[in-house]
Amino acid sequence: MPGKLPDIPKEEIDDLDHLYSPPHTPKSIDLMAISLNADSRLYHIYWNVSKIQAQTENTSTDCILLKTTKTVEIECTIFCDELPEPITTKYTVHPTQETFDINVEQLIDEGSYNEISDKLIMDCYETRVLKSLYEQHDMDEARLS
Numbered sequence: 001m002p003g004k005l006p007d008i009p010k011e012e013i014d015d016l017d018h019l020y021s022p023p024h025t026p027k028s029i030d031l032m033a034i035s036l037n038a039d040s041r042l043y044h045i046y047w048n049v050s051k052i053q054a055q056t057e058n059t060s061t062d063c064i065l066l067k068t069t070k071t072v073e074i075e076c077t078i079f080c081d082e083l084p085e086p087i088t089t090k091y092t093v094h095p096t097q098e099t100f101d102i103n104v105e106q107l108i109d110e111g112s113y114n115e116i117s118d119k120l121i122m123d124c125y126e127t128r129v130l131k132s133l134y135e136q137h138d139m140d141e142a143r144l145s
Contacts, residue, residue: 054082065121068095 033048049058066072074091100120106112118126 066093068093070095 033050035046037044037046045064052058072093074093076089076091078087080086102116106116114126118124
């Protein structure tokens with residue numbers, strides 16, 4: 001049945017093949033440092049970034065896309081020798097209240113696909129960023145005039 005959600009995992013797994021696409025993964029990220037485990041209730045994604053020096057960062061441009069029919073809470077914990085205790089942050093993902101019909105032609109056409117992905121997947125993030133960049137450029141131009 002198309003659109004069916006995957007079953008809740010019933011055994012521990014250690015498999016990332018469905019989580020990322022290697023050609024889009026930055027070369028600076030060690031894929032062996034990322035692991036996925038699951039039990040009967042939760043998925044656990046671990047990223048061991050190894051040693052990071054002060055005033056530096058290590059980031060990934062990969063995304064985790066979720067499809068959910070109910071509210072999901074995601075908890076991220078950062079462990080560091082220099083911190084008195086781990087830092088924990090929680091994110092809440094809510095299912096959309098809308099349904100969208102998309103046909104194959106819309107996915108094949110690059111302009112249509114970009115518009116759909118910006119609106120439905122990125123929640124207009126790309127549009128907001130571009131608008132912000134244009135506004136910043138206009139302010140810079142006005143200041144230099």
